[in-house]
Amino acid sequence: MYNKVVMDHFRNPRNVGVIENADGIGEVGNPLCGDMMTIYLKITDEKIEDIKFQTFGCGSAIAVSSMLTEIAKGKPIAEAKQITNKDVAKALEGLPKNKLHCSNLGADALHMAIQDYEDRKAGKKRPETVRDEKHEHTHGENCYCPYCDIEIEEGSTFCKACHSSLEEEH
Amino acid sequence: MKIINLDQISSKPLLAEVKAAMIDALNKDYHNPSSQHKSGEAAAEALEKARNSVSELINAAMPKEVVLCSGGTESINHAIKGVALANADKGKHIVTSNIEHNAVIKSLKRLQSMGYKVTSVSVDTKGRVNPREVADAISDTTILVSIMHSNNETGTIQPIEEIAEIAHEKKVIFHTDAVDSVGMVPIDVQKMGVDLLSFSANTFHGPAGTGGLYIRRGTRVFPLLDGGVQKGNKRAGTENLIGIIGMGTAAAVTRQNLDKWSAHCLSLKNKLLKELPDTIDHYIINTHPEHSLPNMVSVSIQFVEGESVMLMLDDQDIAVSTRSACATGSLRASHVLISLGLSHADAQGTLVLSFGKDNTAEEITAFLVALKNAVATLRDISPLYQKTSQG
Secondary structure, three states: OOOHHHHHHOOHHHHHHOOOOOOEEEEEEOOOOOOEEEEEEEOOOOOEEEEEEEEEOOHHHHHHHHHHHHOOOEEHHEEEEEEEEHHHHHHHHOOHHHHHHHHHHHHHHHHHHHHHHHHHHHOOOOHHHOOOOOOOOOOOEEEOOOOOOEOOOOOOOOOOOOOOEEOOOO | OOOEEEEEEOOOOOOOOHHHHHHHHHHHHOOOOOOHHHHHHHHHHHHHHHHHHHHHHHHOOOHHHEEEOOOHHHHHHHHHHHHHHHHHOOOOOOEEEOOOHHOOOOOHHHHHHHOEEEEOOOOOOOOOOOOHHHHHHHHOEEEEEEEEOEEEOOEEEEEEEHHHHHHHHOEEEEEEEOOOEEEEEOOOOHHHOOOOEEEHHHHOOOOOOOOOEEEOOEEEEEEEOOOHHHHHHHHOOOOHHHHHHHHHHHHHHHHHHHHHHHHHHHHHHHHHHHHHHHHHOOOEEEOOOOEEEEEEEEEEEEOOOHHHHHHHHHHOOOOOOOOHHHOOOOOOOOOHHHHOOOOHHHHHHHEEEEEEOOOOOHHHHHHHHHHHHHHHHHHHOOOHHHHHHHO
């Protein structure tokens, strides 16, 4: 199902864990499948000196988290902000079509952690994370194709972007 | 390398006797069973022998009440659409439950798009239907009640005799999807009082692509496939004779060994349930403690995701099934688990473990060791577990 690179990152995930007193924390959840990812950053001289992750999710979600931390580690903040979901999926040499949405979680969590760092630096108070629901609705209330993550019409049974058939309820 | 197969519900391996019977049948170069010459008659004889054997496994009053087909999906489509079309003059209302297989759900959705109405009853936290809810759901226009015998995700068995009686009191046809039950628990269609019962041969060590629909004599059902006059006009098309012979052999061997195999599976299930608390914490058993298949356990392991557990066990050559949304094509949480009241996060960590006659106690021990390691590794990575352990 998964290629060798993905399986290697799943079996031996890099940079797992928590950074105590992190400079930035990003936490995102996928409302569709319940996956959750947290990214911790240690920033020195506007560079990502250290990065760690925790993920509740499938093989693909874990591999994406691991690869993302490898790509981001050591990068200046400005560069890290440019990391996209596609970069992570490409570095993993591809993900199954229906797992591409997992890669979004990674980049979203990183960008959120960087935002958190910048907010703290600017003196903004860190918002309390909502605990009871566990997952933040990263895409708002709209419907997105689970295969390619393009916005789709409520109730549609076909994704016009990637031509996948969809279940009726989304 | 031997794989420990704890995913027997997906398909049970062919019996040696079944393979031998199918190879023998291939070598006999059977003709079309509908042909009237000698070669055709020999084929028809082999076909009827297989049908007899299958009808004995479910204790049908007459072999001709069994329509042999391509498996569970066809059988269920035939039952539901066949009853709906044949009885539309009486009404267009059907009663079912929230935890049925997709073959039932999607057949009913198709009928709903054609103007039929469906009422779906809920289940309790172990997946059982309350027969009184079925009784309340039946109206003057109800033509069919379809409730599964055992659930393919939890193994929970429904009070079928009671529900069949309720349906009959109200003169409504009753169908049960018994795909995961036939070959694992004794099935007696006469005692159960069902009008239609669906089954598939690959759940009793027969070939995939074969199965059947029991139709009690006198039940109004249209065929799904129209064409020739095979099987008394109940299913047109030249029969898959090699497969059917395999199914007949599987049914005969299973019938002889049912009690023994069932008791063996139950001992493995009991061992697993007894030793699980010493292996992991924070889990939910979704299978009914009493009314469930002897060979199935559904367990939701909290703070981990099922596909990851499945991949780690696969690395140890242990095959299990997961009901995590991530592992399904639709990427949605299982409707069965959500109907039991599980949260999306808990549903994500669900493993379905199913045993067969060839599994051993040592394999269960090996599984528990591997499970403990996989869960510990994944919880180390999981942000949810850390939050919980911190209180």
